[in-house]
Amino acid sequence: xxxxxxxxxxxxxxxxxxxxxxxxxxxxxxxxxxxxxxxxxxxxxxxxxxxxxxxxxxxxxxxxxxxxxxxxxxxxxxxxxxxxxxxxxxxxxxxxxxxxxxxxxxxxxxxxxxxxxxxxxxxxxxxxxxxxxxxxxxxxxxxxxxxxxxxxxxxxxxxxxxxxxxxxxxxxxxxxxxxxxxxxxxxxxxxxxxxxxxxxxxxxxxxxxxxxxxxxxxxxxxxxxxxxxxxxxxxxxxxxxxxxxxxxxxxxxxxxxxxxxxxxxxxxxxxxxxxxxxxxxxxxxxxxxxxxxxxxxxxxxxxxxxxxxxxxxxxxxxxxxxxxxxxxxxxxxxxxxxxxxxxxxxxxxxxxxxxxxxxxxxxxxxxxxxxxxxxxxxxxxxxxxxxxxxxxxxxxxxxxxxxxxxxxxxxxxxxxxxxxxxxxxxxxxxxxxxxxxxxxxxxxxxxxxxxxxxxxxxxxxxxxxxxxxxxxxxxxxxxxxxxxxxxxxxxxxxxxxxxxxxxxxxxxxxxxxxxxxxxxxxxxxxxxxxxxxxxxxxxxxxxxxxxxxxxxxxxxxxxxxxxxxxxxxxxxxxxxxxxxxxxxxxxxxxxxxxxxxxxxxxxxxxxxxxxxxxxxxxxxxxxxxxxxxxxxxxxxxxxxxxxxxxxxxxxxxxxxxxxxxxxxxxxxxxxxxxxxxxxxxxxxxxxxxxxx
Numbered sequence: 042x043x044x045x046x047x048x049x050x051x052x053x054x055x056x057x058x059x060x061x062x063x064x065x066x067x068x069x070x071x072x073x074x075x076x077x078x079x080x081x082x083x084x085x086x087x088x089x090x091x092x093x094x095x096x097x098x099x100x101x102x103x104x105x106x107x108x109x110x111x112x113x114x115x116x117x118x119x120x121x122x123x124x125x126x127x128x129x130x131x132x133x134x135x136x137x138x139x140x141x142x143x144x145x146x147x148x149x150x151x152x153x154x155x156x157x158x159x160x161x162x163x164x165x166x167x168x169x170x171x172x173x174x175x176x177x178x179x180x181x182x183x184x185x186x187x188x189x190x191x192x193x194x195x196x197x198x199x200x201x202x203x204x205x206x207x208x209x210x211x212x213x214x215x216x217x218x219x220x221x222x223x224x225x226x227x228x229x230x231x232x233x234x235x236x237x238x239x240x241x242x243x244x245x246x247x248x249x250x251x252x253x254x255x256x257x258x259x260x261x262x263x264x265x266x267x268x269x270x271x272x273x274x275x276x277x278x279x280x281x282x283x284x285x286x287x288x289x290x291x292x293x294x295x296x297x298x299x300x301x302x303x304x305x306x307x308x309x310x311x312x313x314x315x316x317x318x319x320x321x322x323x324x325x326x327x328x329x330x331x332x333x334x335x336x337x338x339x340x341x342x343x344x345x346x347x348x349x350x351x352x353x354x355x356x357x358x359x360x361x362x363x364x365x366x367x368x369x370x371x372x373x374x375x376x377x378x379x380x381x382x383x384x385x386x387x388x389x390x391x392x393x394x395x396x397x398x399x400x401x402x403x404x405x406x407x408x409x410x411x412x413x414x415x416x417x418x419x420x421x422x423x424x425x426x427x428x429x430x431x432x433x434x435x436x437x438x439x440x441x442x443x444x445x446x447x448x449x450x451x452x453x454x455x456x457x458x459x460x461x462x463x464x465x466x467x468x469x470x471x472x473x474x475x476x477x478x479x480x481x482x483x484x485x486x487x488x489x490x491x492x493x494x495x496x497x498x499x500x501x502x503x504x505x506x507x508x509x510x511x512x513x514x515x516x517x518x519x520x521x522x523x524x525x526x527x528x529x530x531x532x533x534x535x536x537x538x539x540x541x542x543x544x545x546x547x548x549x550x551x552x553x554x555x556x557x558x559x560x561x562x563x564x565x566x567x568x569x570x571x572x573x574x575x576x577x578x579x580x581x582x583x584x585x586x587x588x589x590x591x592x593x594x595x596x597x598x599x600x601x602x603x604x605x606x607x608x609x610x611x612x613x614x615x616x617x618x619x620x621x622x623x624x625x626x627x628x629x630x631x632x633x634x635x636x637x638x639x640x641x642x643x644x645x646x647x648x649x650x651x652x653x654x655x656x657x658x659x660x661x662x663x664x665x666x667x668x669x670x671x672x673x674x675x676x677x678x679x680x681x682x683x684x685x686x687x688x689x690x691x692x693x694x695x696x697x698x699x700x701x702x703x704x705x706x707x708x709x710x711x712x713x714x715x716x717x718x719x720x721x722x723x724x725x726x727x728x729x730x731x732x733x
Contacts, residue, residue: 044333061300061307085157087410088118119358120413126369126531128175128556131639133188140192145353147198153339154199158189164209165568172404172476172512176556177588179232190241204249212481218252221581227687244277265296290314298328366533366540371553372607373527381547394468395438396510406478413535422542460501476512499523518561552637554606567591589709590655604708610636617714624677630667647699698722
């Protein structure tokens with residue numbers, strides 16, 4: 042494609058129209074110049090698009106992809122685990138495979154870009170969209186988002202990281218200003234985006250709705266033009282969030298290339314700004330040129346469904362969704378090793394809660410997969426595994442809802458059944474609206490009727506297992522003592538039901554770790570003092586102290602800390618050494634069962650540092666498989682990035698001279714291993730291990 046020639050042949054009106062969407066999910070088609078319309082669709086963890094003529098050929102070629110015929114309102118696609126679940130897996134290789142599969146499904150349906158990954162930092166637990174985001178930590182977020190982008194784009198489909206930037210709450214998201222100092226922005230809220238742009242080179246990126254220090258993200262020239270393009274070297278297109286642009290000319294000057302969706306007034310705004318001299322040909326042509334580059338990068342989609350080079354295997358993708366759900370399971374508690382369930386002597390199992398029969402596999406809003414390929418039910422999967430020799434009884438929410446039943450009647454039947462059971466499995470969570478775009482949660486507690494059901498069962502039976510089907514952090518403090526085991530399944534995608542049953546029955550050894558802290562009380566969480574703001578702005582007064590950093594600095598003990606997760610295996614951290622820039626961590630599996638452990642590495646800055654720092658920061662991690670009885674050593678390359686912070690005066694990342702401590706362990710609060718290292722300062726780092 043000769044971009045310069047095409048730009049020269051386009052009229053000014055054609056250029057202006059090219060810079061704004063033609064519909065809800067399409068760009069403008071220019072038949073005269075042979076430029077086809079491009080498709081950009083949700084969602085981050087499963088393709089979400091309406092069925093139309095463009096997928097007719099897919100239906101003819103792959104009828105198995107449409108088991109219900111061609112009349113469905115949505116196309117069939119794989120519902121992968123949500124971002125919170127994938128974050129709990131701590132596995133970039135897995136996320137790459139998920140991205141690869143999403144790219145294949147986009148190719149199948151002729152889609153040029155998938156609007157993901159969602160990679161905002163979980164500033165506080167009430168954000169309704171936390172279920173989409175990976176973590177409260179920028180390093181973990183960066184690693185997973187980078188893998189996602191590389192996986193999607195390996196298929197010739199554009200990834201579109203979002204929402205850039207500081208979209209950390211849904212309440213007031215269209216107008217509220219996120220107010221933070223530059224160091225906080227750089228180290229926490231822009232850090233992951235910077236890494237993804239520099240390492241994975243996404244072909245597109247979505248700006249957010251909110252204002253940043255008073256300026257709309259869609260009009261923020263410092264953020265989009267100076268930082269994103271000039272400083273980080275981003276050469277893709279900036280796409281607006283849907284409806285985020287208020288003035289098309291101002292957004293174009295800030296470097297928004299594609300305004301979505303179609304806006305009738307956009308053409309008039311561009312024409313008026315051009316006539317007044319606020320826009321010139323150079324600005325317009327640069328944006329058009331970037332869109333043409335994007336078109337060329339995704340050109341293999343041009344033939345659409347009519348010329349499919351590769352038919353994706355939805356059955357295989359279901360298997361990948363199952364693998365992801367297995368890895369994301371986080372075992373928070375397992376007293377007396379009640380899990381996995383012991384088949385010997387197990388005669389009666391009571392399953393309580395509607396989520397056992399109809400699980401929430403994802404959240405609501407633009408990421409909801411309306412037509413998943415298939416959905417497994419935890420209840421049915423449990424029946425298959427426990428077999429005819431175990432009597433399994435189910436009590437749904439129609440009994441548990443106290444506003445539908447007299448408490449005495451509900452409690453009497455529930456307690457009678459619980460008393461007769463060998464074990465009670467309670468599937469709990471919040472209402473579906475608790476995990477949704479455009480709406481924040483109001484609390485981090487279980488639904489009152491479900492908490493009451495847990496307490497009622499505990500009065501007559503101590504063998505209680507709670508499975509949390511949730512999108513983000515949920516306090517356990519009010520009922521924790523009533524449960525012998527707690528398993529978090531998250532919104533684990535279409536295969537979650539099977540993964541839960543496998544984990545409860547011991548076929549899957551849980552290995553997930555929390556990618557977000559679970560606070561005991563909402564008041565303990567960082568950011569809550571300023572939430573939701575005064576209607577105009579919300580001030581990030583906690584600064585660098587997000588997530589686990591805040592709890593450690595304030596001496597607050599959460600219900601469960603960042604990085605925590607149990608296993609059916611038993612791991613011991615044996616030794617850690619540092620030599621010539623290589624950190625070596627050795628972990629032993631003391632149990633008789635193979636398992637996977639997620640090794641975490643944190644850094645503590647010098648105690649006499651001139652700059653303020655959090656107590657410690659995550660710098661590296663690795664998921665490793667360790668056979669029963671074996672000891673496994675893992676090596677990490679220790680780079681200068683381990684020891685840098687953003688110096689606002691110097692306007693760059695620097696390393697301060699002093700003694701740093703590197704910690705290794707299974708969570709942010711369990712770090713049994715440590716070594717010390719001396720750093721020379723801004724000009725470099727020496728890897729000299731100090732004697733402890």
